[in-house]
Amino acid sequence: MRKEYETVIGLEVHVELAAKTKIFCGCSTAFGAAPNTHTCPVCTGMPGSLPVLNKRVVELALSVGLAANCGINQFCKFDRKNYFYPDNPQNYQISQLYLPICHDGYITIETPAGEKQIRIHEIHMEEDAGKLIHDEWEDCSLVDYNRSGVPLIEIVSEPDMRSADEVIAYLERLRLLIQYLGASDCKLQEGSMRADVNLSVREKGSSRFGTRTEMKNLNSFKAIARAIEGEKKRQIELLEEGKAVIQETRRWDDNKEYSYAMRSKEDAKDYRYFPDPDLPPVYISDEWLESVKSSLPELQPEKMKRYQEEYGLSEYDSRIITESKHMADLFEKTTALCKKAKKAANWLIGETSRLMKERGVEAEKLQFSPGHLAQLIELTEAGSINTNTAKEVFEKLFDEDIEPRAYVEAHGLLMVNDDSALEAAVDAVLAANPNTVEEYKGGKTKVLGFLVGQVMKTMKGKANPGKVNEMMAEKLK
Amino acid sequence: MELLELTALELGKEIQKKNVSVREAVEASLAQIHKKEPDIHAFVTIEEEKALRAADRVQKQIEDGTLTGPLAGVPAAVKDNICTEGMKTTCSSRILSNFVPPYSAEAVKRLQAAGAVILGKTNMDEFAMGSTTETSWYGPTKNPWNVKHVPGGSSGGSCAAVAAEETFFALGSDTGGSIRQPSSFCGVTGIKPTYGTVSRYGLIAYGSSLDQIGPIAKDTADCAALLEVLASYDKKDSTSVLRKDYDFTAALTGEVKGMKIGIPSDYLGEGLDEGVKKAVLAGAEALKAQGAEVEFFDLGMVEYAIPAYYVIASAEASSNLSRFDGVKYGYRTSDYEDLHEMYKKSRSEGFGTEVKRRIMLGSFVLSSGYYDAYYLKALRTKALIKKAFDRAFETYDIILGPAAPSIAPVLGESLSDPMKMYLGDIYTVSVNLAGLPGISVPCGIDEKGLPVGMQLIADCFREKKLFRAAYAYEKARGPWKLPCGGKEEK
Numbered sequence: 001m002r003k004e005y006e007t008v009i010g011l012e013v014h015v016e017l018a019a020k021t022k023i024f025c026g027c028s029t030a031f032g033a034a035p036n037t038h039t040c041p042v043c044t045g046m047p048g049s050l051p052v053l054n055k056r057v058v059e060l061a062l063s064v065g066l067a068a069n070c071g072i073n074q075f076c077k078f079d080r081k082n083y084f085y086p087d088n089p090q091n092y093q094i095s096q097l098y099l100p101i102c103h104d105g106y107i108t109i110e111t112p113a114g115e116k117q118i119r120i121h122e123i124h125m126e127e128d129a130g131k132l133i134h135d136e137w138e139d140c141s142l143v144d145y146n147r148s149g150v151p152l153i154e155i156v157s158e159p160d161m162r163s164a165d166e167v168i169a170y171l172e173r174l175r176l177l178i179q180y181l182g183a184s185d186c187k188l189q190e191g192s193m194r195a196d197v198n199l200s201v202r203e204k205g206s207s208r209f210g211t212r213t214e215m216k217n218l219n220s221f222k223a224i225a226r227a228i229e230g231e232k233k234r235q236i237e238l239l240e241e242g243k244a245v246i247q248e249t250r251r252w253d254d255n256k257e258y259s260y261a262m263r264s265k266e267d268a269k270d271y272r273y274f275p276d277p278d279l280p281p282v283y284i285s286d287e288w289l290e291s292v293k294s295s296l297p298e299l300q301p302e303k304m305k306r307y308q309e310e311y312g313l314s315e316y317d318s319r320i321i322t323e324s325k326h327m328a329d330l331f332e333k334t335t336a337l338c339k340k341a342k343k344a345a346n347w348l349i350g351e352t353s354r355l356m357k358e359r360g361v362e363a364e365k366l367q368f369s370p371g372h373l374a375q376l377i378e379l380t381e382a383g384s385i386n387t388n389t390a391k392e393v394f395e396k397l398f399d400e401d402i403e404p405r406a407y408v409e410a411h412g413l414l415m416v417n418d419d420s421a422l423e424a425a426v427d428a429v430l431a432a433n434p435n436t437v438e439e440y441k442g443g444k445t446k447v448l449g450f451l452v453g454q455v456m457k458t459m460k461g462k463a464n465p466g467k468v469n470e471m472m473a474e475k476l477k
Numbered sequence: 478m479e480l481l482e483l484t485a486l487e488l489g490k491e492i493q494k495k496n497v498s499v500r501e502a503v504e505a506s507l508a509q510i511h512k513k514e515p516d517i518h519a520f521v522t523i524e525e526e527k528a529l530r531a532a533d534r535v536q537k538q539i540e541d542g543t544l545t546g547p548l549a550g551v552p553a554a555v556k557d558n559i560c561t562e563g564m565k566t567t568c569s570s571r572i573l574s575n576f577v578p579p580y581s582a583e584a585v586k587r588l589q590a591a592g593a594v595i596l597g598k599t600n601m602d603e604f605a606m607g608s609t610t611e612t613s614w615y616g617p618t619k620n621p622w623n624v625k626h627v628p629g630g631s632s633g634g635s636c637a638a639v640a641a642e643e644t645f646f647a648l649g650s651d652t653g654g655s656i657r658q659p660s661s662f663c664g665v666t667g668i669k670p671t672y673g674t675v676s677r678y679g680l681i682a683y684g685s686s687l688d689q690i691g692p693i694a695k696d697t698a699d700c701a702a703l704l705e706v707l708a709s710y711d712k713k714d715s716t717s718v719l720r721k722d723y724d725f726t727a728a729l730t731g732e733v734k735g736m737k738i739g740i741p742s743d744y745l746g747e748g749l750d751e752g753v754k755k756a757v758l759a760g761a762e763a764l765k766a767q768g769a770e771v772e773f774f775d776l777g778m779v780e781y782a783i784p785a786y787y788v789i790a791s792a793e794a795s796s797n798l799s800r801f802d803g804v805k806y807g808y809r810t811s812d813y814e815d816l817h818e819m820y821k822k823s824r825s826e827g828f829g830t831e832v833k834r835r836i837m838l839g840s841f842v843l844s845s846g847y848y849d850a851y852y853l854k855a856l857r858t859k860a861l862i863k864k865a866f867d868r869a870f871e872t873y874d875i876i877l878g879p880a881a882p883s884i885a886p887v888l889g890e891s892l893s894d895p896m897k898m899y900l901g902d903i904y905t906v907s908v909n910l911a912g913l914p915g916i917s918v919p920c921g922i923d924e925k926g927l928p929v930g931m932q933l934i935a936d937c938f939r940e941k942k943l944f945r946a947a948y949a950y951e952k953a954r955g956p957w958k959l960p961c962g963g964k965e966e967k
């Protein structure tokens with residue numbers, strides 16, 4: 001009989017911090033500039049240049065550590081990791097090995113079996129490398145050092161995850177947390193969040209870990225989930241065949257859905273780590289730590305709670321809205337403008353979610369402005385447009401962020417609220433349908449709908465149906 | 478008035494008084510360089526046109542009153558491991574033989590702001606690794622007192638250029654004695670300041686935790702005035718220190734009465750040349766005659782300084798020098814198949830033997846499995862050496878001893894025995910390990926006609942004590958005459 005296996009997974013997550021300047025020099029971290037324009041002697045490894053630590057990076061790293069329930073090493077140090085590669089201008093990376101800034105935290109995820117804590121071993125600060133571009137035409141390699149020195153944190157988890165679902169849940173919680181902190185935008189595709197997966201399998205019930213492999217080149221949550229399933233299968237097959245898993249680094253090819261060995265432990269590099277003599281140890285005073293703590297923004301669980309208490313939203317609605325920092329921002333700004341929290345929530349949960357699904361847009365990429373949504377809500381509340389028109393306008397708002405008032409005016413979608421115009425229309429319909437009026441008066445009150453419909457028809461749908469209804473009922477008394 | 482014999486401060490005064498123009502001073506130095514270089518070879522790069530242009534610019538600034546400092550218009554030389562914008566900076570290595578920095582070191586900027594005119598870049602041991610200036614890719618510098626002897630190192634070019642009166646002063650760097658030992662061998666005065674006093678920004682690193690830039694000049698007063706210019710708190714160097722006092726020249730009083738001076742008995746034992754010992758002890762006697770209290774004591778830890786130094790400096794160097802790979806700047810081999818071969822050949826061809834030896838040593842002591850046994854142990858030793866000095870400075874204002882165990886050796890005799898060369902650093906490396914300031918002042922000429930330097934060491938940030946003692950000693954010693962260069966040994 002085939003044995004039962006358990007998958008054991010730990011993650012190393014690199015996150016690019018949202019500091020405006022690099023970790024050890026004053027160069028910009030902005031994405032997408034012309035090659036080697038965001039560079040200086042420090043981040044190109046010029047002889048004689050020296051690193052100077054960016055304080056903002058320490059604060060962002062601290063905020064992530066605090067929010068992830070970590071202990072803080074108030075005396076932390078930078079170490080050099082020595083290896084030769086052209087994207088690394090000094091041929092060493094400044095990182096933290098011996099005394100990383102944060103240690104021993106956890107993130108709580110939800111699983112079908114309830115809440116589960118995923119422990120964080122450590123969080124350390126380090127610098128990113130440049131980018132190598134191979135020019136096939138000229139048959140040469142070029143280096144762009146714009147990314148060199150961009151600040152990163154590496155969040156190292158304990159091997160606490162047991163499935164791809166748990167890994168995705170952990171990554172989503174982590175991403176949400178960091179986005180709430182404003183510490184990074186965490187875009188996997190642009191590389192501002194990258195995850196390496198350490199995975200091993202063992203027989204269920206065993207207390208010893210199996211031999212693990214590390215997988216790199218995972219560019220989306222879906223790729224991560226596929227890589228985990230693929231690697232789990234590969235390792236179990238090896239064990240079933242009586243073969244051993246080799247400790248190695250593997251590269252995931254998402255198109256082929258297979259991982260390839262990059263290097264094994266035997267030829268693992270000796271990085272000759274040692275404390276960087278150019279950077280004195282970082283001392284984080286109690287006052288500094290306190291000031292970072294006190295400036296931590298409201299995080300998702302608190303926000304969710306507040307939405308229920310302050311705005312009377314349901315737990316479900318609060319959750320949906322706060323699952324994206326951007327959506328929560330939209331909600332709060334819209335509410336502040338129109339003072340209609342529930343209406344704002346309804347638009348975001350109903351139509352917004354529907355269109356997101358239909359258009360394949362992520363919550364973080366929603367581009368309509370809260371001012372325009374607030375205007376749409378006001379128009380609807382004032383009875384200036386009807387529900388169907390509002391939905392039509394919202395779709396335009398969702399896609400192009402049009403200004404609702406200008407749009408309905410330009411397209412003649414405003415409802416007629418003018419009493420005399422309505423009255424004239426009602427009178428005309430009553431006069432034209434004497435038989436129906438009789439039927440109504442004879443007790444067949446459901447014909448009212450027909451009569452209202454006739455008014456709506458003559459008004460080309462722009463009459464306020466509530467008002468017409470009211471007026472009609474009054475006249476028929 | 479013999480222009481070239483003036484000290485930097487004396488020349489500065491003459492320039493301010495309009496007795497000498499900056500151009501005249503620079504032309505005199507350039508003429509001396511032309512005369513002396515064939516024998517001495519103190520320079521790697523001579524920038525005549527740039528120097529003359531700078532001279533005219535400085536002259537204008539002096540005349541319109543924007544430059545009034547004591548060093549305005551004084552010609553200077555800069556060691557070739559200190560970056561100078563638009564001026565080749567090679568570290569006397571093939572691997573940087575074509576490197577022109579896009580920026581100047583902070584120390585160079587400060588010199589230029591004070592009105593000094595840079596004549597060129599001086600020769601050195603490759604990447605400051607060596608004690609003789611013989612490991613230079615450009616060939617050795619000769620000692621102006623006797624061209625059959627080395628000038629010491631690694632700032633041998635800077636010291637020889639001052640001794641041969643090719644320049645009025647020079648910048649050097651000192652990681653394990655590289656200012657003090659060649660100052661001793663060349664009969665000039667050189668100070669290594671407290672670690673953190675002069676910005677390292679733009680100094681091409683050898684051992685980052687030990688490197689300091691310092692001035693080399695004809696006497697103590699020049700060194701004090703120069704350190705006032707060079708010392709600064711620089712945000713670009715995270716190891717830079719904001720000091721309370723920068724008025725070093727205020728210490729030039731000539732007064733040492735009651736000053737407590739200790740001579741480590743463990744500096745005077747085996748391996749010290751008799752001639753050096755005699756000259757240094759005579760120097761101590763002269764200070765005693767001025768009213769200083771001089772006594773012998775046991776410093777301790779002396780024999781551990783060299784192994785600790787070579788482990789730490791080599792470890793840092795192995796990492797610092799990894800950026801020289803042929804990718805971004807500097808020498809690249811002409812023929813290679815792939816990246817790995819390009820690295821390997823560029824570095825094999827670009828670095829000399831001594832540099833390779835230290836890169837290998839440093840890589841070894843940092844490698845996994847040896848890190849604790851060598852690197853960490855060396856760091857612990859460094860801390861114990863600092864403690865030994867701390868104890869000594871509870872009693873003494875100044876520690877006095879030789880700068881080197883011998884006078885300048887004959888060319889070629891050191892490189893064959895690196896261990897012997899390393900042992901020559903015994904009196905200087907502990908000062909770097911403890912971050913202390915140390916100065917070498919000429920204190921005599923031995924029977925071979927070569928100068929001897931006396932080293933004075935003070936506690937961290939106590940340069941003023943050093944200057945006070947060194948200045949008082951100079952007064953007692955009397956005028957010091959430099960050789961007019963290039964005499965043959967009899």
